[in-house]
Amino acid sequence: MPSSNKMLVPEAKEAMNRFKMESANEVGVNLKAGYNGDLTSRQAGSVGGQMVKKMIQAYENSVK
Numbered sequence: 336m337p338s339s340n341k342m343l344v345p346e347a348k349e350a351m352n353r354f355k356m357e358s359a360n361e362v363g364v365n366l367k368a369g370y371n372g373d374l375t376s377r378q379a380g381s382v383g384g385q386m387v388k389k390m391i392q393a394y395e396n397s398v399k
Contacts, residue, residue, distance in 0.1 A: 354386060354389075355386065358382050358385040358389065359382045359385075361385055362381045362382060362384075362385045364379075364381060364382050
């Protein structure tokens with residue numbers, strides 16, 4: 336089953352990758368370019384959680 340996740344703005348792909356790497360670094364997960372299937376679910380979840388946390392914080396700062 337193909338993935339339904341598509342970048343609406345293809346030019347944003349590199350920025351999202353930088354954001355993901357920055358978030359992984361902040362939570363201490365050694366993320367590398369390319370395949371990261373050797374990460375545990377906990378590690379992958381902590382990266383995603385950190386990204387969401389930062390996006391919410393940026394939104395809250397923008398509406399103040």
